[in-house]
Amino acid sequence: MVKQITIISGKGGTGKTTIASSFIKMAHDHIAVDADVDAANLHILLNLTTIKKEDLIGGAVAVVNQTCINCGKCEELCRFDAISGSTSDIKIDTLKCEGCGVCQYICPAGAIELKKDKQGEFYTSDTQFCKLIHARLNPAAENSGLLVTMVRSIAEDIAYAENKKLIIIDGAPGIGCPVIASLNGVDFALIVTEPTLSGISDFKKIYKVAGFFNIKTFVCINKHDINDKNTEAIEKFCASNNIQVIGKIAYDENVPKVLAAKNYIIDYTDSPAAKDIIQLYFRLEKFLYE
Amino acid sequence: MIISVASGKGGTGKTTVAVSFALAARYCQFIDYDVEAPNADIFLKPDIKNIKKVSIKQPYFLTDTGNDFSKCAEFCHYNAIAVIGSEVIFYPELCHGCGGCLLVGPEGAVREKDVVVGEVAKGFTTPGIDFLKGNLIPGSMRTTTLQNELEKMLNKSGLVIIDAPPGNSCSMVMSVKNSDYCILVTEPTPYGFNDLLISMEVLEGLKVPYGVIINRDGVGDSAIEDYCTERNIRVHLKIPNDIEIAKIYSQGGTLLDYDSSYGEKFGIILKVIERISIGEADNHN
Amino acid sequence: MKGKTVKICITSTGTSLDSNVDPRFGRCPYFIIYDTDTDTFEAINNASRQAMGGAGIQAGQLIASKNVSAVITGNFGPNAFRVLQTAGIKTYSRVSGTVKDAIEKYRNSQLTETSAPDVTSHYGVGRSN
Numbered sequence: 001m002v003k004q005i006t007i008i009s010g011k012g013g014t015g016k017t018t019i020a021s022s023f024i025k026m027a028h029d030h031i032a033v034d035a036d037v038d039a040a041n042l043h044i045l046l047n048l049t050t051i052k053k054e055d056l057i058g059g060a061v062a063v064v065n066q067t068c069i070n071c072g073k074c075e076e077l078c079r080f081d082a083i084s085g086s087t088s089d090i091k092i093d094t095l096k097c098e099g100c101g102v103c104q105y106i107c108p109a110g111a112i113e114l115k116k117d118k119q120g121e122f123y124t125s126d127t128q129f130c131k132l133i134h135a136r137l138n139p140a141a142e143n144s145g146l147l148v149t150m151v152r153s154i155a156e157d158i159a160y161a162e163n164k165k166l167i168i169i170d171g172a173p174g175i176g177c178p179v180i181a182s183l184n185g186v187d188f189a190l191i192v193t194e195p196t197l198s199g200i201s202d203f204k205k206i207y208k209v210a211g212f213f214n215i216k217t218f219v220c221i222n223k224h225d226i227n228d229k230n231t232e233a234i235e236k237f238c239a240s241n242n243i244q245v246i247g248k249i250a251y252d253e254n255v256p257k258v259l260a261a262k263n264y265i266i267d268y269t270d271s272p273a274a275k276d277i278i279q280l281y282f283r284l285e286k287f288l289y290e
Numbered sequence: 291m292i293i294s295v296a297s298g299k300g301g302t303g304k305t306t307v308a309v310s311f312a313l314a315a316r317y318c319q320f321i322d323y324d325v326e327a328p329n330a331d332i333f334l335k336p337d338i339k340n341i342k343k344v345s346i347k348q349p350y351f352l353t354d355t356g357n358d359f360s361k362c363a364e365f366c367h368y369n370a371i372a373v374i375g376s377e378v379i380f381y382p383e384l385c386h387g388c389g390g391c392l393l394v395g396p397e398g399a400v401r402e403k404d405v406v407v408g409e410v411a412k413g414f415t416t417p418g419i420d421f422l423k424g425n426l427i428p429g430s431m432r433t434t435t436l437q438n439e440l441e442k443m444l445n446k447s448g449l450v451i452i453d454a455p456p457g458n459s460c461s462m463v464m465s466v467k468n469s470d471y472c473i474l475v476t477e478p479t480p481y482g483f484n485d486l487l488i489s490m491e492v493l494e495g496l497k498v499p500y501g502v503i504i505n506r507d508g509v510g511d512s513a514i515e516d517y518c519t520e521r522n523i524r525v526h527l528k529i530p531n532d533i534e535i536a537k538i539y540s541q542g543g544t545l546l547d548y549d550s551s552y553g554e555k556f557g558i559i560l561k562v563i564e565r566i567s568i569g570e571a572d573n574h575n
Numbered sequence: 576m577k578g579k580t581v582k583i584c585i586t587s588t589g590t591s592l593d594s595n596v597d598p599r600f601g602r603c604p605y606f607i608i609y610d611t612d613t614d615t616f617e618a619i620n621n622a623s624r625q626a627m628g629g630a631g632i633q634a635g636q637l638i639a640s641k642n643v644s645a646v647i648t649g650n651f652g653p654n655a656f657r658v659l660q661t662a663g664i665k666t667y668s669r670v671s672g673t674v675k676d677a678i679e680k681y682r683n684s685q686l687t688e689t690s691a692p693d694v695t696s697h698y699g700v701g702r703s704n
């Protein structure tokens with residue numbers, strides 16, 4: 001069976017991509033997925049050649065045509081405030097429209113159609129370590145949840161076809177739809193957090209979300225030494241909730257610099273963060289390939 | 291005037307910047323639009339006075355009436371209903387609460403109830419900051435429902451500072467679309483640059499004027515600055531990369547706690563933005 | 576609604592009996608509907624694969640309407656599992672190898688029925704299998 005691990009953080013900027021890219025470099029028989037589709041970054045770091053490109057056709061939105069008789073019914077029934085001016089000059093706000101189809105159903109003039117649009121693209125690429133499935137959402141598009149689902153589906157297809165053992169997923173930020181789509185059905189979640197008050201608040205929420213899925217969850221505290229008291233608080237919380245803190249990574253000035261130069265921190269073996277990340281990977285590895 | 295603070299990527303210091311603006315302005319409305327991970331209250335420490343539950347309507351089906359509900363399942367665009375013979379299975383986590391099944395189903399046999407998806411909290415911070423945030427229940431996906439609720443409470447008569455959620459997709463657009471000006475916070479790395487370019491594209495599409503603040507100045511290269519100079523995009527401020535800032539942040543402290551002169555710096559940026567928006571100044575470097 | 580059906584459904588990576596069993600119910604590329612009486616089969620393209628959410632629910636209803644008595648796959652998500660159970664369809668999971676082998680095993684009663692979904696989650700969102 002293919003195992004899947006998602007790396008998440010509640011909020012971006014906690015070192016999630018640094019850790020994901022290190023794992024991608026160290027793992028074997030694997031496929032990588034960039035599910036942080038809002039701010040996909042792995043493709044910048046990994047050297048890649050795109051071998052396949054597909055369109056993402058997103059959820060539908062309502063479009064109105066000239067046959068509208070301005071009866072106002074659709075506006076009255078749309079629960080998402082997407083329709084305005086229906087008795088004079090009707091407008092549908094595509095940002096607010098959720099494509100529920102109520103207006104189309106109710107319209108006496110048959111003036112509304114639901115239309116699906118291209119909302120982005122997803123790619124299958126070769127990298128120096130493994131295949132990477134990544135995506136680009138059109139600016140301002142919705143449906144990042146669907147995009148996550150699609151990139152994961154493709155990764156699964158390839159994993160089954162090529163007999164891979166592991167799928168590493170760089171998850172989306174937040175706790176909403178794309179995150180839920182990055183967690184659903186995976187075997188492991190690694191939550192990367194920081195010992196900051198906001199980090200702790202985000203961590204507790206994302207932990208709750210992961211809890212809904214019955215996924216084996218691990219925690220890694222990044223920059224643990226910037227606030228010992230908060231680190232302790234996180235460790236206490238984990239201990240009382242039976243979550244394993246599987247690694248702690250030291251604050252290391254080299255990390256952003258190395259990352260900015262598109263290098264891998266784990267190649268700088270004498271830097272403190274590199275040691276911690278390598279250790280973290282080896283502790284996780286025995287679960288990933290069991 | 292509405293000023294939003296956004297960032298294509300999380301963790302770039304967006305909240306730090308938004309909070310600095312509010313503290314520099316002293317009198318304003320501050321809205322945390324990041325309903326999935328609202329954090330600004332950690333730094334602004336408002337006295338929360340009022341919490342309002344936000345709910346959507348979801349259906350339930352009176353199956354003992356012997357009615358056929360298959361039309362409901364056929365209609366639902368989100369596959370939230372399955373009908374097998376006389377049985378109805380409802381999946382609340384997929385339901386958007388559109389009311390469609392009520393409309394198409396057998397009369398009187400589909401009812402609705404309120405389901406809470408989150409809350410909106412109102413508070414106050416001295417000297418004069420009206421604080422507002424949305425808070426989504428973990429497990430709910432109704433991010434937009436909460437943001438719509440916040441939008442209704444916008445006080446357009448004064449200065450409004452909006453802390454937008456990270457990213458460039460629909461929830462970010464919901465937060466910045468009404469603004470008179472948007473501040474994009476970024477880091478001087480290839481990743482920050484990549485995300486910044488997408489944010490700029492979004493704002494240009496929305497016709498919202500914008501400027502840039504570079505955080506953790508010194509960790510990467512000057513590509514962003516060079517790009518901004520070349521395209522005549524205003525870089526309002528550069529905040530240095532200093533572990534002291536990270537430490538203060540970790541305890542819920544602000545940029546003004548790190549160096550009080552930031553109050554003045556952000557005050558000046560506010561004035562500049564005001565002059566830009568009334569046409570007295572150009573939005574250039 | 577079941578009657579005496581002899582049809583079974585296998586989730587498949589392709590359209591032939593030599594294709595592999597696809598481990599996902601809701602998002603498999605094809606369903607092979609096999610008639611164990613006449614030894615004929617039909618491959619159905621799984622349109623739910625592209626669904627925003629509730630792929631398993633949609634697929635479950637489709638399969639329920641095909642009058643099959645059993646479904647063979649790798650994993651069932653909770654949503655799809657509920658639909659199939661409600662429809663009185665027997666569920667067999669953790670099956671791999673070719674579709675042909677899976678049918679053989681089914682005929683020889685070598686498969687054990689699944690009594691609970693393989694993937695637990697409270698969500699159907701994005702990717703219910």
Ligand code: SF4
Nearest residue numbers: 078097098100101103
């Ligand atoms: S499809 Fe639904 S959300 Fe969109 S405009 Fe029509 S009623 Fe409103």
Ligand code: SF4
Nearest residue numbers: 068069071072074107
């Ligand atoms: S329901 Fe149809 S006819 Fe009536 S206002 Fe809406 S679009 Fe126009």
Ligand code: SF4
Nearest residue numbers: 366385386388389391
């Ligand atoms: S209210 Fe709308 S989304 Fe919810 S079940 Fe009914 S039709 Fe589906």
